[in-house]
Amino acid sequence: MTIESRYDPSAAGGLLEADEVPPCRTLNPKSKGRLLFLCDHASFAVPKALENLGLPDNVLKDHMGWDIGAFEVMQRLAARFDAPGLAGGYSRLVIDLNRPEGDPASIPAVSDATTIPGNQNLSAVEVARRGEALFKPYHRAVNARLDDFLNQGTIPALISVHSFTPALEDASPRKWQVGILWNHDPRIAVPLIERLAANPELCIGDNLPYTGRMLNYTVDTHAQDRGIPHVALELRNDLIATDDGAEKWAVILGDALEDILADPDLYKIEHFI
Numbered sequence: 001m002t003i004e005s006r007y008d009p010s011a012a013g014g015l016l017e018a019d020e021v022p023p024c025r026t027l028n029p030k031s032k033g034r035l036l037f038l039c040d041h042a043s044f045a046v047p048k049a050l051e052n053l054g055l056p057d058n059v060l061k062d063h064m065g066w067d068i069g070a071f072e073v074m075q076r077l078a079a080r081f082d083a084p085g086l087a088g089g090y091s092r093l094v095i096d097l098n099r100p101e102g103d104p105a106s107i108p109a110v111s112d113a114t115t116i117p118g119n120q121n122l123s124a125v126e127v128a129r130r131g132e133a134l135f136k137p138y139h140r141a142v143n144a145r146l147d148d149f150l151n152q153g154t155i156p157a158l159i160s161v162h163s164f165t166p167a168l169e170d171a172s173p174r175k176w177q178v179g180i181l182w183n184h185d186p187r188i189a190v191p192l193i194e195r196l197a198a199n200p201e202l203c204i205g206d207n208l209p210y211t212g213r214m215l216n217y218t219v220d221t222h223a224q225d226r227g228i229p230h231v232a233l234e235l236r237n238d239l240i241a242t243d244d245g246a247e248k249w250a251v252i253l254g255d256a257l258e259d260i261l262a263d264p265d266l267y268k269i270e271h272f273i
Contacts, residue, residue: 014049014129015047015049015050015129015130015132015133015134016047016049016133017047017048017049020045020047020048021043021045021089021090022089022137023088023089023090023133023134023135023137023138024086024087024088024089024137024138024141025042025086025087025089026084026085026086026141026145027074027075027078027084027085027086027087028078028079028082028083028084028085029084031078031082031083031084032082033081033082033083033084034083034149034154034155034156034157034267035078035081035083035084035156035157035158035159035261036083036084036085036086036142036145036146036149036156036157036158036159037074037077037078037081037083037084037085037086037159037160037161038074038085038086038087038142038158038159038160038161038218039067039070039071039074039085039086039087039088039160039161039162040067040088040092040096040097040098040138040160040162040218041066041067041070041088041091041092041096041097041098041162041163042066042067042070042071042074042087042088042089043066043071043087043088043089043090043091044060044061044065044066044091045089045090045091046060046090046091046093046094047090047094047133047134050094050118051118052118053091053093053094053116053117053118053119054116054117054118055093055116055117055118059114060091060093063112063163063164063165063237064092064093064111064112064114065091065092065093066091066092067092067161067162067163067164067237068163068237068240068241069163069235069237069239069240069241069242069245069246070161070162070163070235070237070240071087071161072240072243072246072250073161073163073233073235073240073246073249073250073253074087074161075087076246076247076250076254077159077161077250077253077254077257080250080254081254081257081261084145086138086141086142086145088134088138089134089138090134093107093108093111093116093119094107094130094134095107095130095131095134095135096108097134097135097138097139097217097218098162098216098217098218099215099217100215100217101127101131101135103215107119107122107127107130112165139218139221139222142218142222143222146158146222146226146228150226154267155228155267155268155269156228156267157188157228157229157230157261157266157267158219158222158223158228158229158230159188159230159231159232159233159257160216160218160219160230160231160232160233161232161233161235162232162233162234162235163234163235163236163237163240164179164209164210164234164235164236164237165236165237166236166237166238174209174236175203176203176204176205176208176209176236177202177203177204177235177236177239178196178202178204178205178233178234178235178236178249178253179204179205179206179207179208179209179210179233179234179235180192180193180196180204180205180206180207180231180232180233180234181207181210181211181212181216181219181231181232181233181234182207182212182230182231182232183212183213183216183220183224184224184272184273185223185224185229185230185270185272186272187229187266187270188229188230188231188257188260188261188266189212189231191260192231192256192257192260193206195256195259195260196252196256199252202252205234209234210234212232216232219231219232224273226269227269227270227271228269229266229267229268229270233253235249
């Protein structure tokens, strides 16, 4: 796996210092596959200027701060399919890359019953600064990578990888091991659900514990609107919190995806709405 970054911190409105990680990391930039893997919530990092948002490290490293294990699964899938991957560089609590700017959940004041001190009563200037520094560069990178495919005459597929906590503070335990999220486009999701469900040891969620039929900003914006095949994967984070777990689930998902992604008829522009 190779990771590269092209990023000018001077364009970040003063939020990021020169030695801080970029808002988007690129995996396997010279790969040959016609897929793009994404991990919006790959990191629990917070820009130094925001002083951990007033939170202790253990909160940032919990499920509120990032999608535990999702990056480790995503990078293994990207390597298996010789495909590029893009990963967000900062915590979802700083700004959520999978919500539109201005959405109340974009910069949450409270997450899973925990108050986020650094997100209270933010000015419009501070909200815009986070968007310019972190949100826009990530989504520009996704757009650019997809444009590269299309400009070369290649129709890609997009797969977004997330993880979910086994139980929220005020909710019942979630039994599903993996959820397949989709809205109108069934091309990857439906056969993937069928293949995974054929294993009696797996508990699969079809648009559970979240649903792709509501807001799934990154996939909706970059894949659904373009008409390229896509799906979002949600893995229960206790199953992928270790390297062994991430490897196991990357194999399970990779095996289930193999024939689907090998079908040349998949790679067409189709709009289902």
